[in-house]
Amino acid sequence: MIRAARKQLAFFERYLTLWVTLCMAVGLACGKMLPSVVHSLRGWELGESSQINLPIAILIWLMITPMMMKVDFGAVRDVGRRPAALVVTLIVNWLVKPFSMAFLTWFFFRFVFSSFIAPAEADQYIAGCIILAAAPCTAMVFVWSHLTDGDPAYTLVQVAVNDLLMLVLFVPIVQYLVTGASSLTIPFAVLLDSVLVFIVIPLAAGAVLRRLLIRKRGRDWFEMEQLPRFAPLTMTALLATLVLLFAFQADNITARWFHVLLIAVPITLQVYLNSSLAYGLMRLLRVNYSIAAPGALIGASNFFELAVATAIALFGPESGAALATVVGVLVEVPVMLSVCAVCNQTRHWFPTPLER
Template sequence: MGVFERFLSLWVGLAILLGVAAGTLAPDAFAVVASWEYAHVNLVVAALIWLMIYPMMLQIEFSAILEAGRRPKGIVLTVIINWLLKPLTMTLLAYLFFEFLFADWVDPASAKEYIAGMILLGVAPCTAMVFVWSQLTKGDPNYTLVQVSVNDIIMVFAFAPICALLLGLNDIYIPWQTLLLSVVLYVILPLAAGILTRRALQPEALGKLSKAIKPWSILGLLATVVLLFAFQADVLLNSPQIIVMIAIPLLIQTYGIFFIAYGIAWKLRLPHNIAAPACMIATSNFFELAVAVAISVFGLHSGAALATVVGVLVEVPVMLSLVALANRSRAYFPTSQDGN
């Protein structure tokens, strides 16, 4: 493991501090960068995430993808956690904290909006960053692609009805451009680039390329963290108490879902290179979609939009801690893929 990966948590911590400082000192500059978006997808962040994903896509083999269907347990685990357990537990935690535990500190109207934002996060499973978490846990790239693809297909049909049910709304506006653009940017294009690269290079040259671009993947992650925290520096500094109140149930949800999914994966005897990415997918969120829906339905300056932004801010540090935990517990999982 290289120096970047070995001390990744430290670099991310420094990136967070750098982002907050830069966003405070030069807010206008980062406001311009934040405005470079299409369909609520920031193009600079998209490029950086693409840089993180591409090295993993170099490892994708179509012949191996077909084998994933013969090992359905990891896919079933991902679907059940993402589309049954996670939305329900997020809804219960949101109501518990903002209707009861925090009721004396938050006005009822704001509380309902915070709850709505948290529910939107709970119903939006990750599409992009999970490839990074899978790579950091040495996950099976072919199986991870199948898991993400299944989630994307389900999301097209299930996201709106589940949101409408849990939010008690008759109609949920779905920004289809955000959903489809994200799938194209974070799955289809890097996958196509990876396939074309594999076909163009000999195995030895491909290995050298993979080794050469690996540090750039980590740098892309760090640059993404800097930008995300710079974009929201004013929120962090101006509303710290609200940030903390929203972050508490989100942290409980994130760690709770991971440990539940990881425990089930261990019980099912899933190999670690399938179990870890499956649990990362179940734990992380599609924050672009959640933020876009919150803004579209409740408004840019609503409590719902703020709650989704807090989800963005806590995700990277929390997921890195779970990556470290997953890597340390590798020995407790089988290496064989028989029957899975």
Template sequence: MTDIPKTDSTKTGGAMGAFERYLTVWVALAMVVGIGIGTIAPGLVSAIAAAEVASINLVVAVLIWAMVYPMMVSVDFGAVAGVAKQPKGLLVTLAVNWLIKPFTMAFLAVLFFDYVFAPFIAPEDAAQYIAGLILLGAAPCTAMVFVWSQLTRGDATYTLVQVSVNDLIMVVAFAPIVAFLLGVTDIVVPWETLVLATVLYVVLPLLAGLATRRLLGSKDRIDAFTARIKPWSVVGLIATVMILFGLQGEVILQRPLLIALIAVPILIQSYGIFALAYGAAYVLRVPHRIAAPCAMIGTSNFFELAVAVAISLFGLNSGAALATVVGVLVEVPVMLSLVAFANRTRARFPEMSG
């Protein structure tokens, strides 16, 4: 059972508190329902898939926006300067995301598809899956980390700074790293995807959150409002899972063994990167409200960017595109398990000072 922070039942309602506590169960059901919808109502799924701009599905974007907005309301711009007093969390995030994660993903991809799984997969297919996994590893999370941060009671202001700095580095570092690891020098970065995702998932919710804080005025009113709307971010998460699994239901049912093989290095990478970042934050005595999100950013992936680049480089039906899609399917269950672990180990970290 996922250890989700309980909300005040007097503000959110006891039923919603129970709903949050059994989040893992609802997500599992959403996966099953999503696959079922994809099977019995392909027309509906096709309509949702068609609502896309720059490789970003607008229906999913709206749901992610709904998930991100509650945390943005909690962002206090007056406290941004305080981030400088806790630089260790930001340094861990950047070191793991850009000096370690892309290269460990490339190593695991080559290890499994050129060696461990070589008897089962043709070399030309293996090369495609390796490419897709490398694209995933080089694209750390932008939007969903706000959800994971909220579920671990992360510091909203610090999380925003972590994500913003990470995005700025991604603009200049993503293409060179991918080009180096793939051995391809003419990587075409879909800038419209990168820019649109940043605007949709960071800028607009942030502006909406700032406007809401100014409208509400007092801290008590802000706290009461966020307590009421935070549970609905969980509803958005479940609806997103249902849609993602509905969009990929056909490939899951037709190629389950291949999906499982691709998932193996992704799972090892995800848990390994989290352990590294979370462990480093523990050793450096980073407060839990910073440590949990900083580990989540590297573990989660900017799947829209990875999928878009895979399609542009290798084609819509390529093995590389499939590998990035498997990353999407694996992410939510993995991240929920890590949210549960982070919440259970909260007491081992120091409290936030100041």
């Protein structure tokens, strides 16, 4: 019996944690050595009193728009063919994940870590973690699905539906949970502006560009030739965003490196909790493995680009909330790779299409 070749991440994604670490080092150095330049960049806003940092906004657009171009929203019409897995994913993403994160962060920062973290800092970290959990993953899910031999068409449907729901659910969930789990008050207008700037604009731009380019040269050319050309742009924008973020947070990070380790604890736990829940429900419903694996991964991974941008808009680039979302970036790859490994080792738990 010939074993299938082991799938691996592309070079950039495989070493994402390393790149983030290098960006952190560069950003910290800039923050400490070029404070006047960093202060000037921090003051540029997208409109007066918008609280949305202009350099970060431009980089987020460059990063997210190519990702949104991968999503075919026409695939949503196929939802009714195999609804069980999608229902599980949506329940975990929107009814379990944000609330479990709110509970875990409240428990750890208010009680377990209370001797290490001041109440005001705890509020910020709780808010950042909730924002992170309320944004289901979009781009990296395709990578995780590939590594677990997931059904690409169904993964596309799950991502498309979650992106559409994010337009209406992200704001009320974040506002409700942050207000309930901390003493912070989130301005509705600023949160809504964040959704418009960081979801609606790149989502619309990606959908329009996808449609125009496919109409011009065809789907095969678009997916096989054009989309890969955007990869360097996305990578560069992501790394530049992280450099700016760490530069903005230089003083916080150097003074609170121990807090980074503490923040990673509830984030890591909620990834395993939600992926296990989704995966277990998929098994209970006898969903095919190729659908169950990416469904569990979508329920665990986060749209950290959106989370970071939203935390910056709400609380500022140097805030504890922004720091918490960055910790999500640091733990994303190694933790999700471990979830992929578990899925690959347990595929025999699920029926094959012929068995159904």
